[in-house]
Amino acid sequence: MNNTYYAYEMPGVTVDLVLFTVNQDQLQVLLTRRAEEPFAGQWALPGGFLLKGESLEDAARRVMHDKTGVVDAYLEQLYTFGEPDRDPRNRIVTITYFALIPWQKLSRPGSRKVSEVSWFEAVRPPNLAFDHNRILGYAVNRLRAKAGYSNIAFGLLPEAFRLTELQRIYEVILEQPLDKRNFRKRILATGWLTETGAIDDSGAHRPARLYRFIKRDVEFSD
Amino acid sequence: MNNTYYAYEMPGVTVDLVLFTVNQDQLQVLLTRRAEEPFAGQWALPGGFLLKGESLEDAARRVMHDKTGVVDAYLEQLYTFGEPDRDPRNRIVTITYFALIPWQKLSRPGSRKVSEVSWFEAVRPPNLAFDHNRILGYAVNRLRAKAGYSNIAFGLLPEAFRLTELQRIYEVILEQPLDKRNFRKRILATGWLTETGAIDDSGAHRPARLYRFIKRDVEFSD
DNA sequence: CCAAAAGTGTTATTGATACACCCATGC
């Protein structure tokens, strides 16, 4: 409890965010270009130091809001990275979160802050600062795993959506085509969806029924 | 990066450990009695501050070794808790790990250190210090979930074991009886096991074949 | 009438569940 003990570490604590969206049949991740050393000029996951009185999740939400303007997206703690040498200067422990945002909710493709931000293909990212490539890979794996057994994919869709849109989200995440009939059967059998009653007749083809997600499942331990 | 900014937090960083074993058909967790304030005299999860140059996992392993003498047990990061008020004195962020130890490996039921340590039934714990009841509940849920789809239960068994022992581990974790024939069929079909060739003829009944676990699966994202 | 996506069922295969008796040993 006494911080003056020489052997104890008082690391900096940051929160980093792996922010996904699906756009143009691609899983994309938001990156920011670092203005300062270390790794000045390189792309990195958005993040920041924990503020006084702020919970970890609040910090993650703050970062998300600063970079995208979005507040109420799906957010989940991912993992905590704390290797002694992961920051070349001070010891930094970072609690990482991953978040899902529907592409349609992003008013601006970039940021409302001065710093440079941009979307990249998540599975083929550039060389990132720190251990951020590792963190990103970890997040992609988690997303894929959860897509298999949870309703997490709904975080990437707007309120009302077509079943085909939903299917495409799954196909992009899992990187494999799915059978249309089996997909619809299974997804409707889960009871996660209801028809909104509205239809989307915007395309040059047969109009589609719109569905919405009923409610998030209770969070498991995971 | 500059710690003098008034709004940044420099929380203490600890590692806490949820150490499980299965003994006497019970899922048990290791607790230590706190010697100091806050919560002096109350039971708590074993843990400690991060030391200089020590990775998070090393810290967890150190705590485990200090309390049990065991080094090479299954260890996995669980979750990071950092609510601003979770420690009544300083702001503390704790990275929690959960570990599995075969009962047979525990030479001493308690500790080799002075502090008082003891095993408790994990699903009916006493009132714990800090937010440790919540952490323990989280760990139990994770363990149950992983028992359903992973080979994690092997962390609770010695090198060589009978299928009945293995089944009992699952039954204790999942809190439900399993059908013997179906269990054996499924578990052998996974390919996780081989017969050691040895048999256990120690009981007053028909001798049992001994099996061992082949290799740990590749770690997923969890 | 052509292009484009929406919508819809059946069969085969696979995996999960339910269920009861004989075997080998120690005492």
Add this chain to the structure above:
DNA sequence: GCATGGGTGTATCAATAACACTTTTGG
């Protein structure tokens, strides 16, 4: 010979996978 746990197979049911054509709209 009795108590104790070890060991084995089959039939049913549920879930998953494979597979192709018709419908409705806009242009």
